[in-house]
Amino acid sequence: MSVLSVHQLSFAYPRWEDDRSFALKDISFDIEAGDLLAVLGPNGAGKSTLLRLLGGTLGPGSGEIRLGNDSLESLSAREVARRVAWVPQDLSTLFSMTVEDVVSLGRFCHGPLWGRRSIADRREVHRALEETDLTGLRHRPVDRLSGGERRRVLLARALAQEPHLLLLDEPTAHLDPRHQAELVAVIERLRRERRLAVIAILHDVNLAYGWCPRALLMDKGECRALGPTARVLSSEQLSTTYGLNASVRPGDSGTAGFIQFHYSKR
Amino acid sequence: MNSRRRSWAVPALLLLLAGAFAFSLAVGAVPLGAWSDLRPGGTSWDILFRLRLPRVLLGAAVGALLSAAGCVLQGVLRNPLADPYLLGLSGGAALGSAVGFLLGVAQPAPLAVAGALVSLGLVLLLSRGAGAPSVTLMVLAGAALHAFTSSVLTFILSQARRDQGANILFWLLGSLDSPPYGRLIPLLLLSAAALAGLCWTSPALNLLALGRDTARALGLSVDAALWTMVLLSSLATGLAVTFNGVIPFVGLMVPHMARRLVGSDHRWSVPASAVLGAALVLLSDALGRWALAPQEIPVGVVTALLGAPFFLILLRRERRHLG
Numbered sequence: 001m002s003v004l005s006v007h008q009l010s011f012a013y014p015r016w017e018d019d020r021s022f023a024l025k026d027i028s029f030d031i032e033a034g035d036l037l038a039v040l041g042p043n044g045a046g047k048s049t050l051l052r053l054l055g056g057t058l059g060p061g062s063g064e065i066r067l068g069n070d071s072l073e074s075l076s077a078r079e080v081a082r083r084v085a086w087v088p089q090d091l092s093t094l095f096s097m098t099v100e101d102v103v104s105l106g107r108f109c110h111g112p113l114w115g116r117r118s119i120a121d122r123r124e125v126h127r128a129l130e131e132t133d134l135t136g137l138r139h140r141p142v143d144r145l146s147g148g149e150r151r152r153v154l155l156a157r158a159l160a161q162e163p164h165l166l167l168l169d170e171p172t173a174h175l176d177p178r179h180q181a182e183l184v185a186v187i188e189r190l191r192r193e194r195r196l197a198v199i200a201i202l203h204d205v206n207l208a209y210g211w212c213p214r215a216l217l218m219d220k221g222e223c224r225a226l227g228p229t230a231r232v233l234s235s236e237q238l239s240t241t242y243g244l245n246a247s248v249r250p251g252d253s254g255t256a257g258f259i260q261f262h263y264s265k266r
Numbered sequence: 267m268n269s270r271r272r273s274w275a276v277p278a279l280l281l282l283l284a285g286a287f288a289f290s291l292a293v294g295a296v297p298l299g300a301w302s303d304l305r306p307g308g309t310s311w312d313i314l315f316r317l318r319l320p321r322v323l324l325g326a327a328v329g330a331l332l333s334a335a336g337c338v339l340q341g342v343l344r345n346p347l348a349d350p351y352l353l354g355l356s357g358g359a360a361l362g363s364a365v366g367f368l369l370g371v372a373q374p375a376p377l378a379v380a381g382a383l384v385s386l387g388l389v390l391l392l393s394r395g396a397g398a399p400s401v402t403l404m405v406l407a408g409a410a411l412h413a414f415t416s417s418v419l420t421f422i423l424s425q426a427r428r429d430q431g432a433n434i435l436f437w438l439l440g441s442l443d444s445p446p447y448g449r450l451i452p453l454l455l456l457s458a459a460a461l462a463g464l465c466w467t468s469p470a471l472n473l474l475a476l477g478r479d480t481a482r483a484l485g486l487s488v489d490a491a492l493w494t495m496v497l498l499s500s501l502a503t504g505l506a507v508t509f510n511g512v513i514p515f516v517g518l519m520v521p522h523m524a525r526r527l528v529g530s531d532h533r534w535s536v537p538a539s540a541v542l543g544a545a546l547v548l549l550s551d552a553l554g555r556w557a558l559a560p561q562e563i564p565v566g567v568v569t570a571l572l573g574a575p576f577f578l579i580l581l582r583r584e585r586r587h588l589g
Binding site: 049052055056057076077078079080081084085086088091092093094096101105106108109157161 | 482486488530
């Protein structure tokens with residue numbers, strides 16, 4: 001049984017209804033435990049809308065989203081949060097909070113509104129901090145962290161929810177290559193050890209090409225291609241979707257391929 | 267880090283409140299006589315228990331209500347400069363109370379709470395955009411409504427009989443009065459309920475302070491939580507305004523001080539705001555009674571004199587949060 005299955009999902013923002021343009025149209029895919037799906041496409045393609053619908057922060061749309069055996073709409077906010085964790089692009093706190101404070105908020109969906117944190121809560125927070133290499137920083141205020149460290153805090157908060165599915169909104173944006181590689185390594189370990197299903201919006205096609213086994217290429221709210229990344233990211237697909245000439249050099253055996261855009265209009 | 271800070275901050279806050287309570291009871295236009303005079307029927311006994319204690323209890327309740335409501339509103343609106351006045355609730359409550367005064371009703375509290383609720387309804391109606399009410403629109407609508415209710419109040423003052431006008435004006439400035447116990451106790455119980463409600467919502471506030479999408483993604487039923495908080499804050503504001511009229515800056519500055527003391531976890535900062543707010547209003551009131559004795563300075567004037575410089579310092583400190 002799939003962790004998530006999406007069937008003919010469509011969504012239109014209310015104020016768009018008159019001109020009948022859809023933010024999302026007829027998207028269908030499944031994802032299993034341990035899978036990694038890259039969501040690619042130009043700005044405004046509907047990638048973030050898709051992610052927000054899957055996380056339950058937007059919606060409902062038409063069509064169906066199933067988490068395991070249940071339809072997303074039949075679940076309460078709390079039940080959704082125990083299965084799906086959404087990792088936004090950046091963390092903004094109004095007032096100063098420590099790393100551990102922020103990560104502990106991930107336990108909200110497991111406990112009562114009041115009451116002390118249980119042993120399980122503390123264990124999960126500890127484990128999430130450990131898995132994201134934040135144990136040494138846990139008493140540090142989050143507004144004194146670097147961009148890469150804040151990204152890891154958001155990931156740790158998501159892990160504290162003990163979800164089956166992780167939704168990453170451009171996890172590597174604004175990170176230098178070394179921090180990108182570190183974050184990728186952390187996510188890979190989570191897929192292996194926790195059997196987490198991961199959906200990641202990516203803008204870096206080369207990162208998707210080298211990292212993700214499966215990809216969904218979107219344009220104007222529609223699915224252009226879905227399948228193994230090497231097939232989805234063909235030079236024809238990329239050229240039509242992004243409106244730029246793209247050449248793809250497939251990798252030799254065992255090495256990643258390479259995509260190059262030619263920055264002049266076709 | 268925070269728990270170590272709290273281990274001295276919480277006792278310090280409680281001590282401060284106890285000190286403010288005692289100081290406020292001891293200070294007044296008439297000095298208390300010797301301890302021997304302190305027996306039922308004596309003058310000191312009457313001053314202490316008939317005049318000062320009700321006033322002190324009321325002052326503590328007002329400070330706690332305004333500050334806890336301010337702390338909750340700052341979190342819900344994600345705006346460090348939010349306070350009960352920003353949503354126009356106090357304006358509506360003041361108008362409701364003033365109408366009560368003019369009509370000569372015995373208990374203006376229900377009218378004040380109704381005024382706050384009507385303002386709230388209007389603000390939320392005006393700020394409805396696509397889907398859920400927008401926080402920014404809510405604040406702007408509140409400011410507009412506050413300006414409107416202030417003008418109506420000014421109009422009422424200009425038209426009222428001279429003695430009535432003076433009464434309303436003095437109450438509006440936030441002069442603490444000494445009501446009889448029969449009227450005081452139900453109001454105090456209601457205040458305690460409002461405070462308990464505000465403290466009860468505080469864990470959800472930790473999530474809402476991160477933004478609505480994040481709160482929802484972490485498992486909070488955002489709309490229900492938001493409505494509960496805004497309604498409770500308006501009840502608290504309505505009660506506080508009935509007691510004392512407009513006491514400015516308390517709901518704004520106390521939460522910031524409380525957060526510096528106990529950290530930004532709302533499960534601590536909301537109750538801490540209540541305690542600190544009670545102490546601040548008591549001390550301001552005592553100062554107002556003592557400074558120009560036997561004349562009294564209304565407590566609202568004292569808090570405004572203390573609050574304005576604080577507010578300016580706060581503005582400079584919070585610049586990076588305000589962008």
